Amino acid sequence: MAAPLVAALLLPAAFAGGGTRRWFGGGRAEGQRAQAQAAKDAAAAAFYELDTAQRDLRISIETIAAVDDSPAARRAISGFEALGRRIDEVSHRYIEAVDAQDLDRVDLDASTASRARVDLTAAKDELKRVKRELDGFGESLGPLLGKAETQLARIAPAVERARQALRGAGGALDSVRASGLTADDLAARLAALAPELTKLNEGAGQHGATETLERAERVAREAEAVRSQAERLPERAAEIDHRLVSLRTRAQALTTRAGQVRPVLSELRRRFTATCWQDLQQVPEQADEAVRQAELKLSEAQKARDAQRWPDATSLLSTVRSLLNATDEAVSAAGDRLQRLNAVQKDPQQEIERTRFAIRDAQRLAMAGRNSPDPRHARPLDDSVARLNRAVATLEGRHPDYWHFLTETEAVRGTVAAVVTRIREERGAGH
Template identity: 30%
Template sequence: MDKRQSIASSGVDAVRSLHPDRSLADEWAPTEKACFDAGAAYLAAVEQFDGIATARAQAAFQNAAHGLGEAAQAVDRFYSRHRSELEQARSALAATPRLAQDAKSLAEKAQLAVAEADPAFVDYPSVRAAWRGVDDAVSTLDSATAAGDALGARTAAARVREAATELDEAIAAAPARAQEARSALASVRTRVEAVNTRFDRLAPAFSALLREFNAASSADLSGNERLAARHIEQAQEDLSAARASNSSGSPEEALDYIAQARAHLADAERLVDAVTDRVDLLREVKADPTRKEHSVRFTLRDAQQLAINRGLVAEWGSVLDAQLARIDRAHAALTGTHPDYWSYIQDLDSISRFITGVIDRMRGSAR
């Protein structure tokens, strides 16, 4: 019984160490108590009746033997129910020190590869960060091992392996960084030229907005030229910094500057396009103000028909009718020499979104 209990108990301890969220220990506790009680009963019989051949002694030993047998069978039943989990946990716990050592060996190998690489690569930010990641992971593993935290050690060992892989990848990628930076520099130079060309269209487009349309149609775009120019200027500054970094042997720093330049160029493009697209949109609506309106009216009729078909007129009929009035008011507001087409577009878009939302809710209520 003692041997069986010891095997089962070590398995339960292993499960508790590696899976503290599992409640196997609660199930084991009554069986373990039965073993302790049976053992205590046997020892009490030995102490009281050892060497005594009486009926009372015989009964005491028979009762103790029966208790030991019952306890042993309870251990067997418990172990049979949880054999796979217990054996896997015990095996994993036993393998934890080796797992930790193997992870540290990988870390040492990765750091040795850096030491043997071109010294210029060691100062690359990606390599430095990966090296720190390995150091931090190994430190965490050592702390968990010293504390006897098996679960923490296994988790930390996995992180050490990941960090070692990241360091291997960083040093392997380092030789290509210089070429990557040169290619990126050429690409961004071309893009700066393209954005400058697009920027040249902004002022004429904004002037057209002021001449051809209501002042409200361009009020939100009045600062776009200044902001776009500043973004282009910042992109050119970043590009110059990137060239200097690459020339001084810091291609990764150059790539960071290039990323900033690209972000500024994207912002400049967005600001330019907002003006040129606004001109195109307003001219399109001015040429045929009813085209967009008809599209919204068509969507409204579809919504009204859906309400009829699904028996939802009482719930949504008046709501949809109100959108027709909103469309009529938006159309009626197109007055004067320079009607406010931008407000007209925004009103129709708002109405369209509202109708679409009603359609979605009607379809959802029918499911």
């Protein structure tokens, strides 16, 4: 929208009663000339007021346009443009009325001065009428403008937070590098934020308030993450060094323990049936291979740490830990197996009574407050009694399968525990 050329029109003379004039002619012409000049001054004042109001409202519209793309905001912008065209029209008629007559002419007659007064008064009235329309339109923008100003008020602090976060990340990186750590990946992430900072510096006027606010928050968040990771880097390096030493020591100890599995297996083979130890046959070879793999991964982790490839080192150490955990369980299983078989061979009654107690306890719970148990509870408990009796029967004979007996009693206790949990849940829900 073309702004009215108020500078070219509002001459000082317009607000000083026309300046220094020469007055000629009769009294009537002189009076008409004075009235016309007064009408011209009033029209000029109305034009100035309209121009000022339009300029002020344009700032409000630009504020709304910078942050709001809603239908209401678009309607407001369209409405202001329509008003601008209306202002252009009345301003043009005002200019025509001003240019139509030279009120300082020596030979200005009364009728010409009268026509000038009428035309200028009409132009003034039209300017004031459009000014009232503009004022009403401006008042209707209150909610949109308030929302826009609120959002704009958030931009400067958000941009400043982003700048401070970037400075903090840069300082943390400098400190880390001074300690001998390269932190190349963090430096690359920080460098990638430079174009974003440039756009923040260019401002919301160029990139929009919403986009600028989102960019400032994103930059602050990412820079803060870089700073936090940089500050933690020395601790992370020390932690990796500690894990390298710890896992290496654990691998060496596990090698010693794995060597003890073979004598255990030998005793299991000598004293118990094949079903008691067949699943452990491959443990020594598997343990040796797992430890070998762990040591290879430890070597790779050490190289990654030396190259300061922290994610790679961390991942490799996690792999080593998983290998050693699985091997530790397998090696422990052989010793635990022998210990449990020794115990049940010496006194199977202890295992039997333990299982029977669990069943009886569950049966008492199932009968609590009832004349007869719920079949959903009684049936699995009755089945558990029968299953225990069958397991006990396998101990008879020359070569009892103690491992089968132990796995059966353990399974029975698991079934009983599930029934107990179900009963308690149902009664809890009933309360």
